[in-house]
Structures are given as structure tokens and as C-alpha cells.
Amino acid sequence: MQGDDRHTERTGQAEQTIACHECDAIHRVPAQLQRREVAHCACCHAELHHHQAANALERCLSLYLSAFILFIIANLFPFITLKLSAQENVSVLLSGPAALFAAGNVDIAALVLLCSIVFPLLTMLGALYLLIPAFFGIHAPATGAVFRLIHRLMPWSMLGIFMLGVIIAVVKLLDMAEIDFGIALAAFVVLLPIMVFAQQYFDSSLFWPPQRRVSGVEMQLRGRASHYRLLHCHTCSYLLRQRDHGEIQHCPRCGDHLHFRKPNSLARTKSLLVTGIMLFIPANLFPVMSVVYFGQDDPSTILGGVAHLVTAGMWPLGLIVFFASIMVPVSKFVAIIFLLHSVRRGSRWRPEDRTRLYRVIEVIGSWSMVDVFVIGLLTSLVQFGGLTTIHPEIGASFFAATVVVTMLATHSFDPRLMWDAMEERKKTGSSNPPISSRRYSHV
Numbered sequence: 001m002q003g004d005d006r007h008t009e010r011t012g013q014a015e016q017t018i019a020c021h022e023c024d025a026i027h028r029v030p031a032q033l034q035r036r037e038v039a040h041c042a043c044c045h046a047e048l049h050h051h052q053a054a055n056a057l058e059r060c061l062s063l064y065l066s067a068f069i070l071f072i073i074a075n076l077f078p079f080i081t082l083k084l085s086a087q088e089n090v091s092v093l094l095s096g097p098a099a100l101f102a103a104g105n106v107d108i109a110a111l112v113l114l115c116s117i118v119f120p121l122l123t124m125l126g127a128l129y130l131l132i133p134a135f136f137g138i139h140a141p142a143t144g145a146v147f148r149l150i151h152r153l154m155p156w157s158m159l160g161i162f163m164l165g166v167i168i169a170v171v172k173l174l175d176m177a178e179i180d181f182g183i184a185l186a187a188f189v190v191l192l193p194i195m196v197f198a199q200q201y202f203d204s205s206l207f208w209p210p211q212r213r214v215s216g217v218e219m220q221l222r223g224r225a226s227h228y229r230l231l232h233c234h235t236c237s238y239l240l241r242q243r244d245h246g247e248i249q250h251c252p253r254c255g256d257h258l259h260f261r262k263p264n265s266l267a268r269t270k271s272l273l274v275t276g277i278m279l280f281i282p283a284n285l286f287p288v289m290s291v292v293y294f295g296q297d298d299p300s301t302i303l304g305g306v307a308h309l310v311t312a313g314m315w316p317l318g319l320i321v322f323f324a325s326i327m328v329p330v331s332k333f334v335a336i337i338f339l340l341h342s343v344r345r346g347s348r349w350r351p352e353d354r355t356r357l358y359r360v361i362e363v364i365g366s367w368s369m370v371d372v373f374v375i376g377l378l379t380s381l382v383q384f385g386g387l388t389t390i391h392p393e394i395g396a397s398f399f400a401a402t403v404v405v406t407m408l409a410t411h412s413f414d415p416r417l418m419w420d421a422m423e424e425r426k427k428t429g430s431s432n433p434p435i436s437s438r439r440y441s442h443v
């Protein structure tokens with residue numbers, strides 16, 4: 001159904017005004033889409049709005065409640081038990097950060113703890129804090145602040161990537177020791193799809209009504225939000241007219257700081273990118289992990305770990321680690337350099353594809369965390385005194401910092417600058433190009 005303009009079929013239906021967060025185009029979209037329907041931006045194809053079932057609140061609440069119970073089980077019961085020569089090592093989810101902390105790697109311990117336990121837990125608790133009162137028709141105190149917190153934490157809540165780390169760690173250990181899977185691992189596996197569905201249902205429409213019109217703008221909006229000096233809230237999608245005297249404005253719904261464009265976007269992205277590249281070099285030169293076998297230390301680098309997996313016949317896993325740890329960071333560096341350069345030149349070359357490229361690097365960036373999780377898991381699982389132990393090396397700290405910094409670099413980049421730069425260069429004199437169609441697709 002992609003590419004259909006069904007707007008005419010729906011005349012008379014309640015509509016809402018949405019500005020595309022990736023290209024700044026303004027759209028009028030039906031407040032209630034049909035089942036499984038998604039509205040996309042006509043300029044850059046970003047998702048604007050998706051169908052919400054009539055009982056979305058109830059479904060979202062039950063999913064988050066189930067996720068919370070499963071998450072508690074996943075944290076309280078044994079996750080994986082490793083048996084080696086009559087010795088047994090039982091691990092719970094917290095064992096990874098605890099072992100990293102004990103090994104003196106406080107930075108990696110904190111990162112693993114935050115991304116695999118603290119942030120997912122805060123996301124669930126925050127969602128329940130808003131959803132339970134909403135179910136009884138009550139607007140929870142500080143709804144905006146909590147909604148904002150959940151929105152900020154979602155990209156850093158990495159349960160799916162952690163699970164991939166578990167699979168890689170387990171396969172690596174299969175030929176070395178006997179492995180028993182605990183009830184916590186089963187709960188974790190069930191939790192993953194539930195969290196995906198819960199996050200799909202969780203959006204601002206559960207707590208605030210659709211925005212029918214923009215206050216202070218009487219005319220029919222067409223073109224880009226910047227033409228009307230409209231500020232766009234990235235957290236709840238609210239549109240607000242910028243005041244004349246240019247003071248800092250906050251979203252009246254969620255309280256977020258509103259900016260015309262992300263502040264100092266290009267300079268911040270550039271400096272974070274340079275930092276990321278500088279960290280990536282020692283991350284690959286120094287070993288990331290050491291296996292101590294009968295007192296013999298065997299350090300390995302990222303590429304060494306990939307080579308070990310491939311030579312041991314585990315080439316699919318080797319490819320995954322190579323893709324996540326080498327290909328993804330390098331592709332992100334190249335893509336961000338290209339996007340920054342295209343803004344500086346005011347490039348008019350395929351803006352839709354460049355915006356799509358930005359979307360891809362935003363999604364795949366966090367997958368590089370998989371190697372950090374694998375190191376954390378192996379450190380906690382393989383602790384057999386004088387027999388065998390695994391501990392992280394300095395390269396792991398550099399690599400973890402690379403992942404965090406490049407994720408921040410992507411978040412700092414404002415894709416709307418590509419469209420701004422293109423428009424400035426065009427200089428046609430017409431400041432109001434019409435955008436007449438929306439696209440709809442079924443999922």
C-alpha cells in the first residue's frame with residue numbers, strides 16, 4: 001500500500017499536525033489510522049505515526065507488567081551454570097557487572113550494569129508509573145518528566161543486544177565446559193519479544209490528545225516547520241511557535257527543552273566523531289580480553305577473537321562479532337563524515353537516501369555493544385581459580401568508550417540540517433514548497 005495518498009478518502013476525519021523529526025516537513029495525518037497502518041513522511045519516508053488499537057493502553061500496561069515480572073525472575077534466579085572439572089560456577093544477571101567490578105574494570109562494569117539492568121528496569125518502572133494511573137483515568141504527577149526519561153533511556157536499554165552477547169558467550173564456551181541454563185535465562189528469552197511489543201504500544205498518544213492545530217498559526221500549514229518558526233518537541237512531537245525574543249522555550253506537554261535545531265549539532269558531532277576514531281585505534285591495537293589457563297596468560301585483540309572463532313569452525317559467530325565490532329564502527333565513522341561533508345557543501349544529492357543512511361547508523365550503532373557484553377559474561381562465567389579465568393584488558397575499555405562516543409555522535413547530528421543546507425543552496429526565492437501527499441504502508 002506504500003505510496004497511496006488516501007487523504008482524500010478521509011476528509012472529515014479528525015487530523016493531527018505532525019512535523020517530520022528528520023526533514024522538518026509538516027503533515028496533516030488522520031488522528032486514528034487504520035489497523036496495521038503506518039504514516040510515513042512524503043519527503044524522507046520517516047515514520048510519522050502508526051495505528052494505535054482502541055485498547056492500546058490496556059495492552060501496553062499488561063505487556064509492561066509481564067515484562068517487569070519476567071525481569072525480576074531473570075534477575076533473582078540462576079542465569080547460567082558452568083561446570084568444569086568438578087567445579088561449578090553459578091551466574092546470575094548481576095554476576096557480569098560484579099565480576100568486572102572485582103577485576104578492576106569499573107568503566108565496563110558500569111556500562112554493562114546500566115545498559116543490561118538499570119536502564120531497562122527504569123524504563124519498565126517509568127512506563128508502569130504512567131500506565132497504571134492512566135488505566136484509571138488519572139494523569140500521574142510529573143507525567144512529562146517521566147515520559148521524557150523513558151524516551152531518553154530507550155536507546156540505551158539493550159536487552160536484545162545483551163541476548164546476542166549471551167548466545168556468543170555460550171557458543172564460545174561449549175567446547176570448554178558443561179553448561180546448564182537456568183530459569184532466569186528462560187524468563188529473559190520470553191521477556192525480549194514482550195518488551196518489543198510493549199515499546200511499540202508506548203507513545204505520547206496514550207497520555208496526550210493529538211495536536212489538531214498549532215497555537216498562534218491560523219493559516220493552513222504547508223511546507224517545512226522552519227518556515228513558520230515552529231519548534232518541534234523530539235520527545236512527544238508537540239509543535240510550538242518560536243517566540244520573538246528568542247528565550248529558551250519548553251514543551252508545554254512533556255517539559256523538554258525546545259530547540260529550532262539540535263544545539264551546535266555539527267561541531268558536537270564532529271568532535272565526538274574525532275574522539276571515537278581516536279579511541280577505536282587503541283581498541284584494536286591492545287588486547288580486549290585475556291584467558292588465563294593454568295597460570296598461562298593468553299591475551300587476544302578483537303580481530304584475534306574473530307580469527308579464533310573462524311579457525312574453531314564457528315565462522316557464523318566470527319562474522320557476527322566482526323560485523324558488530326569492526327564493520328559497524330568503521331561504517332559509522334565513514335557515514336557520519338559523509339553526512340557532515342554533505343551538509344557543509346549544501347549537497348542536493350539524494351536527500352531521502354542520506355536521511356535513510358542516518359536512520360540506519362542510528363539503529364545499528366548500539367549493536368557494537370555486543371562484544372562488551374560478551375567480555376562481561378565471559379569474565380563472570382569463567383572463574384575457576386588456578387584452572388581457568390577470563391578477565392578484560394585495556395582494549396575493552398577503549399572499545400566500550402568508542403561505542404558510547406559514536407552513539408552520542410549520531411544522536412548529536414540533526415538530519416534536518418541536510419534539508420536546510422539544500423534549501424539554502426537552492427535559493428529559489430520560494431520559501432514555501434508545497435508538500436501535498438503523505439504515504440501510508442501496512443506492517
Ligand SMILES: [Zn+2]
Pocket residue numbers: 020021022023024025041042043044045046
Ligand atoms: Zn521527513
Ligand SMILES: [Zn+2]
Pocket residue numbers: 233234235236237238251252253254255256
Ligand atoms: Zn514534548
